[in-house]
Amino acid sequence: MARIRSVKPSFFMSRAVKKLTDKQKLVWQGLWPNADDEGRLLDEPGILVGLLWALSVSEPKLDQILDDLHRHGRIIRYVVAGERYIQVTNWREHQKISKPTPSLIPPVPLTDDSRSAPGAGREASTGEGRGGERKGGGGVNDAEPPTKCPLHQSMDFPPRCPQCGDARRAHEAWLRAQKNKPTVSGIVTDEDCPKHPGRPARGCDRCAEEAVA
Numbered sequence: 001m002a003r004i005r006s007v008k009p010s011f012f013m014s015r016a017v018k019k020l021t022d023k024q025k026l027v028w029q030g031l032w033p034n035a036d037d038e039g040r041l042l043d044e045p046g047i048l049v050g051l052l053w054a055l056s057v058s059e060p061k062l063d064q065i066l067d068d069l070h071r072h073g074r075i076i077r078y079v080v081a082g083e084r085y086i087q088v089t090n091w092r093e094h095q096k097i098s099k100p101t102p103s104l105i106p107p108v109p110l111t112d113d114s115r116s117a118p119g120a121g122r123e124a125s126t127g128e129g130r131g132g133e134r135k136g137g138g139g140v141n142d143a144e145p146p147t148k149c150p151l152h153q154s155m156d157f158p159p160r161c162p163q164c165g166d167a168r169r170a171h172e173a174w175l176r177a178q179k180n181k182p183t184v185s186g187i188v189t190d191e192d193c194p195k196h197p198g199r200p201a202r203g204c205d206r207c208a209e210e211a212v213a
Helices: 009-013 022-034 045-051 059-071 162-180 205-212
Strands: 040-042 075-080 083-088
Touching: 022 045, 022 059, 022 083, 045 059, 059 075
Parallel strands: none
Antiparallel strands: 040 083, 075 083
């Protein structure tokens, strides 16, 4: 059942929104009333084209627009147990919901890498994305985990988010493990950043972020 949703005045002043075409903006806003209270809905263009019929777009065209919104970071298209879903990103920034109903749709997997390319999230999800790739013996490889949750990967300064906090702590633990990992000779060669303990002195991501800021 569709719900009444709000549009903030800041929507029309957003530089990120400005990058979207008029039709992409309408489709994105059209998803909001059809999403649940956590910003999730089924990724079924055949159904959505009926719900958004006033836009007068075909199913293939709507599917392309959804891919475009995915690429721009406005939504995430992902798969869980063979079912395709959509997560509207930064949902709590757009909608303030009193007494929200818990979603029956599974969230974006923390290992999901669907943001890497349009449509990639609609392929079978195997748990082998970023931070969870498999090696020959079935163990997890040494790939560097992300510092933010999947919903905020593209944001330089994401809002306070428990999942981002978990991702950041996991990343810091990974950095400590890398720092303490002995070389072939058994000698640890990298040192901590003097300003940010737990991060390697070379290529400290915090220093890089502060330099940009």
